[in-house]
Each structure stands twice: as C-alpha cells, then as structure tokens.
Amino acid sequence: MLAFSTGASQTMFQPDGINGDINVTLWPLQNGTLHFCGFQVLAPQIFWGPAFCPAQVRTAMLDGWQARLRGLSAERPLTFAPCELFDLSFQGGFLLRPEAREECDSHLCGLTTGHHLGKPLPADNQIKAPPQKETSGQSASTNISI
Incomplete structure (x- = not known):
C-alpha cells in the first residue's frame, strides 16, 4: 500500500x-x-494537500488513517490484468489473447489504466478495489470483468 500526501488538492490529480x-x-x-514483484496491492491512502487544510481536517485525516490501519487485514486488494489473458510467448508478442x-x-473502458486499449481509463482502478462480483463457479483470476 502506498501512503502519501500530495501537497496538492484532489482536483489537481483528476484527468x-x-x-x-x-x-x-x-x-x-x-x-x-509492486504487483510485478508479487505483492498484493491495497488501495493507496492519499492525503490531499494537508498543508492547506484546517487543523480539524488534518486531525480527521489522521483519525481515518488510524482506523484504516486497524482494518487492513480485511481489505480487498486492487486487481490487475491476470497473465492468463496474454499470450506469454515471444512468438505471440506477450499481447492480449484474441479471445x-x-x-x-x-x-x-479499457481493461486497466495501463491496458486501456485506446478507450477511456477505468474509473479509479488504481485507488479503489473493485466490488466483489459473483463468478458463477469460475476462478476470478481468469474472468475478464471490467
């Protein structure tokens, strides 16, 4: 999980x-x-411009951070495109499989921020874990669900 303050407002980091x-x-x-090295990645904790917030807002940020740290073990990680979606060979170019x-x-939208396929980026897929979906008996890692 990345935890940082931006020194800027949230609007400054919108599209x-x-x-x-x-x-x-x-x-x-x-x-x-992180994901490439095998980590499960949790949504980041971003403190938007704390230097420009009133003291009570900074206190609320810290209280929220403390509460989040207590519940980390129950958080769902962010999702990334599984390797099974790609042809993992030099001949196939390591590209998305045709199917x-x-x-x-x-x-x-595209599959992920990095795999946008020339489409709009999926909203907030690097800052929020997707909601749990029913997979009807299939492995979630092999489902293509955007």
Whole structure:
C-alpha cells in the first residue's frame, strides 16, 4: 500500500487537472513495481494537500488513517490484468489473447489504466478495489470483468 500526501488538492490529480489522472501516476508503481514483484496491492491512502487544510481536517485525516490501519487485514486488494489473458510467448508478442481482446471490445473502458486499449481509463482502478462480483463457479483470476 502506498501512503502519501500530495501537497496538492484532489482536483489537481483528476484527468483534467494540472497534474493529470492520479491513476496514471500510480500505475507504474502499483502494477510495474509492486504487483510485478508479487505483492498484493491495497488501495493507496492519499492525503490531499494537508498543508492547506484546517487543523480539524488534518486531525480527521489522521483519525481515518488510524482506523484504516486497524482494518487492513480485511481489505480487498486492487486487481490487475491476470497473465492468463496474454499470450506469454515471444512468438505471440506477450499481447492480449484474441479471445480476451474480443471480450474487452464490448466494454466502454479499457481493461486497466495501463491496458486501456485506446478507450477511456477505468474509473479509479488504481485507488479503489473493485466490488466483489459473483463468478458463477469460475476462478476470478481468469474472468475478464471490467
């Protein structure tokens, strides 16, 4: 889990904000470093511009952080595209398998922030774990659910 303060407001890290989408900023760290190394990645704890907040807001941030730390063991990790969706060979170029690409074509957003497929990014997929979904007997890691 990444925990940090930004020194900026949350609006500054939106897709149309001066710093760009926070999901794009976090993608290389969460997927390219933590997930790649085998970690389960929890949603980040972001303190938006604490230096510019009133004291009572900073206190509320710290109280929320303390409460979150107590419940970490119950949190669901963020999800990343499973390797099974890709052709893991040099001949296949390590690209999305055709059947996975076909499934993704029917969705409005890309698979992940990094696998956007030329579509809009999935909303907040680097800062919030997705809700639990029924998998009707299939392994969640092999489902393509966006």
